[in-house]
Amino acid sequence: MAFIGIVCDACKIIVETVLFGYWVRRLIDNHGEKCYNASMRAWQITSPRNFDKFESASEKPEAGFVKIKVGQYLITSPDMETYLGNSTAALPIIPGDSCCGMVVQTGEGTEFVRGDRVYVHPQMYCGQCTACKSGRFFNCENPGQFGITANGFLRDFAVIRAVNCTKLPERIDNDEAIFLDYIALAVQALNTMDIDKGDFIAISGATTLGIILAQVTLYFQAVPILVDTSEANLELARSFGIYYTINTKTEFADKRIFHLTGGKMAKHAAHLVGSGVPLKQSASFVGANGKFILLGRFVSREDVSFPIAHIMTNNISVIGVTDGAKNTQVAVNMLANKAVSVLPFIEKTVGYEDIPKVFAQNADKAPSAYKTLIKFD
Numbered sequence: 001m002a003f004i005g006i007v008c009d010a011c012k013i014i015v016e017t018v019l020f021g022y023w024v025r026r027l028i029d030n031h032g033e034k035c036y037n038a039s040m041r042a043w044q045i046t047s048p049r050n051f052d053k054f055e056s057a058s059e060k061p062e063a064g065f066v067k068i069k070v071g072q073y074l075i076t077s078p079d080m081e082t083y084l085g086n087s088t089a090a091l092p093i094i095p096g097d098s099c100c101g102m103v104v105q106t107g108e109g110t111e112f113v114r115g116d117r118v119y120v121h122p123q124m125y126c127g128q129c130t131a132c133k134s135g136r137f138f139n140c141e142n143p144g145q146f147g148i149t150a151n152g153f154l155r156d157f158a159v160i161r162a163v164n165c166t167k168l169p170e171r172i173d174n175d176e177a178i179f180l181d182y183i184a185l186a187v188q189a190l191n192t193m194d195i196d197k198g199d200f201i202a203i204s205g206a207t208t209l210g211i212i213l214a215q216v217t218l219y220f221q222a223v224p225i226l227v228d229t230s231e232a233n234l235e236l237a238r239s240f241g242i243y244y245t246i247n248t249k250t251e252f253a254d255k256r257i258f259h260l261t262g263g264k265m266a267k268h269a270a271h272l273v274g275s276g277v278p279l280k281q282s283a284s285f286v287g288a289n290g291k292f293i294l295l296g297r298f299v300s301r302e303d304v305s306f307p308i309a310h311i312m313t314n315n316i317s318v319i320g321v322t323d324g325a326k327n328t329q330v331a332v333n334m335l336a337n338k339a340v341s342v343l344p345f346i347e348k349t350v351g352y353e354d355i356p357k358v359f360a361q362n363a364d365k366a367p368s369a370y371k372t373l374i375k376f377d
């Protein structure tokens, strides 16, 4: 008699040892139903600095939706803002703005099949507005964000719109793919600037996104000048081949940029959300007729004052960039071609049970470009 071990492709455990043949497929499917229909478990933030475990009934995907088993998730700045009680998210909420995972069930009319490995990007689309109804989800009139306006991915299963998922090629590991939104946002920022080869681009904030933007700027054959207040973050940036870095604690950034650019100042500049460089100073890096991009996910309840004098007198365009989802496929190609390096950002990897502890540890540390990766079992 022939025997074979059957591995559930959702929970990765050997579930049966049975007679080889027709029953093999049937038992996998039966187990799949049981597994995917188990109750969903999650961590939710119930009050500032406090997590509780949360369970809810299983959901099935409707037409246009897929159910995914969450595999990897990266703790991001919006998550930390919510954890500290500084974000606009209404509590309780499950944090987590994006994830990598595997499709385990599909509703009608999706391009995915069970077992597809996918990246889920942070932007949510209402599905009701004129743009969504005509399939132009990226122009949604009522966009939301996972982990802020709705529950995110700190849970084992999630039912989401198929349009939020990008299928991952074999060449890209989940640990790399989890950075796709950063790359897609960087591409969106540079497309918005409409840069030419050799342009100097000032980037305020050697955050994860800031350093990835500097890498993508080099790939676009322009010249990034990365400005920050943290020597550790700037050192990490230099390890990625970012040549011009300025620490505003030890150098006058305006003077250095003036000299580097022959007095013209940067053609364009990006100010990263969460940057330690004041907005007014970032705006001063842009030369006349340039573009000043405010980049990232601004979820804070506090507003900031705006440097209007320099912007008005120099005819600078100010543009907010917070959604790069339409560039996700471009970002996949850049990762696959090794145009951008992301794995050195992962400082540590922890499991599902360690989540409250690691949030508490990160909250008491200075903001860093290094990231904590969470792997679900």
Ligand SMILES: [Zn+2]
Pocket: 125, 126, 127, 128, 129, 130, 131, 132, 139, 140, 141, 142, 143
């Ligand atoms: Zn919409």
